[in-house]
Amino acid sequence: MRVCWSNLTRFPITSTESNPMGLLDGKKGIVFGIANDRSYAWYITQALIQQGATCLFTHLPGDKMERRCRQAIEELGVKEVWLKPCDVSKDEDLDAVFGAIKADHGKIDFIVHSVAFADRTFLELGSFHKTTRAAWSQALDISAYSLLAMGQRAINVMPDGGSIISMTYYGGEKVIPGYNIMGVAKAALEHTTRYLAFELGEKKIRVNTISGGPLRTLAAMAVGGISDMFEHQQRKASLRRNITGEEVGNTAAYLLSDMSSGVTGETVHVDAGFSIVGL
Ligand SMILES: NC(=O)c1ccc[n+]([C@@H]2O[C@H](COP(=O)([O-])OP(=O)(O)OC[C@H]3O[C@@H](n4cnc5c(N)ncnc54)[C@H](O)[C@@H]3O)[C@@H](O)[C@H]2O)c1
Numbered sequence: 001m002r003v004c005w006s007n008l009t010r011f012p013i014t015s016t017e018s019n020p021m022g023l024l025d026g027k028k029g030i031v032f033g034i035a036n037d038r039s040y041a042w043y044i045t046q047a048l049i050q051q052g053a054t055c056l057f058t059h060l061p062g063d064k065m066e067r068r069c070r071q072a073i074e075e076l077g078v079k080e081v082w083l084k085p086c087d088v089s090k091d092e093d094l095d096a097v098f099g100a101i102k103a104d105h106g107k108i109d110f111i112v113h114s115v116a117f118a119d120r121t122f123l124e125l126g127s128f129h130k131t132t133r134a135a136w137s138q139a140l141d142i143s144a145y146s147l148l149a150m151g152q153r154a155i156n157v158m159p160d161g162g163s164i165i166s167m168t169y170y171g172g173e174k175v176i177p178g179y180n181i182m183g184v185a186k187a188a189l190e191h192t193t194r195y196l197a198f199e200l201g202e203k204k205i206r207v208n209t210i211s212g213g214p215l216r217t218l219a220a221m222a223v224g225g226i227s228d229m230f231e232h233q234q235r236k237a238s239l240r241r242n243i244t245g246e247e248v249g250n251t252a253a254y255l256l257s258d259m260s261s262g263v264t265g266e267t268v269h270v271d272a273g274f275s276i277v278g279l
Pocket residue numbers: 032033034035036038039040041059060086087088089113114115116117142167168169170211212213214215216217218219220
């Protein structure tokens with residue numbers, strides 16, 4: 001069992017204990033994107049549970065994916081796991097998941113979108129200009145359109161309003177060699193966040209995205225030159241270090257709680273001050 005210090009509480013908490021006065025007491029939501037216990041979504045879930053939230057989950061279809069996802073969730077001490085298969089590029093899968101939320105829980109308060117995919121052939125250094133139409137469409141569909149697809153379905157399960165977050169990276173703002181088509185998808189995700197925030201604001205649904213620093217996950221390992229990114233981050237970031245999954249988890253808990261009730265449409269950087277440095 002992992003023990004960590006939470007910035008949001010004054011005492012160490014374990015992954016199975018929830019904070020008696022949590023920021024998310026009584027709130028329920030769904031998390032898309034736990035592949036294993038290294039995923040950003042896993043760290044986010046850990047923080048949400050620590051702050052009193054109840055979480056529902058999806059996994060990429062397939063027995064192996066389900067097993068790994070369930071195992072990672074159980075490590076967090078979740079007793080009864082609500083877990084459904086969902087390929088976010090399929091409308092029928094999303095309809096089934098949001099239908100099941102409605103049937104089983106009536107309404108939810110938050111959504112965590114921590115999902116991305118691009119054909120790794122085009123994530124090699126120098127391969128951006130070779131990106132095919134199919135690879136472009138697939139990357140933007142899975143990594144960016146899926147947020148919009150969740151947002152439009154959220155209206156039906158968030159009658160009292162709610163909060164939606166996604167995960168982005170600095171490669172959506174600037175050229176990070178090797179990040180390539182994923183950078184274009186992140187630019188789309190960040191601007192989708194703003195348009196969605198504007199329209200869903202009327203329904204009291206907030207939409208924000210967290211720009212996290214590099215973290216050693218399955219998805220990160222597919223990006224060309226990733227080792228250089230960690231090294232560069234450590235040298236250049238204002239705090240002269242990489243960030244932790246817990247730091248992103250804590251920011252997610254804040255954005256999904258009422259503590260951030262006036263914040264929507266934002267890209268919140270959790271990158272140890274990397275993106276503010278020009279040279
Ligand atoms: N790791 C980093 O350095 C880093 C930095 C900033 C942002 N991010 C972003 O964080 C998010 C989570 O990635 P991660 O780094 O935790 O890696 P990860 O591999 O642990 O998570 C990616 C998830 O996307 C899911 N996924 C891929 N295609 C899917 C599809 N068609 N339908 C449903 N799910 C699908 C995978 O199953 C997996 O759970 C992504 O948006 C990623 O771009 C990662």
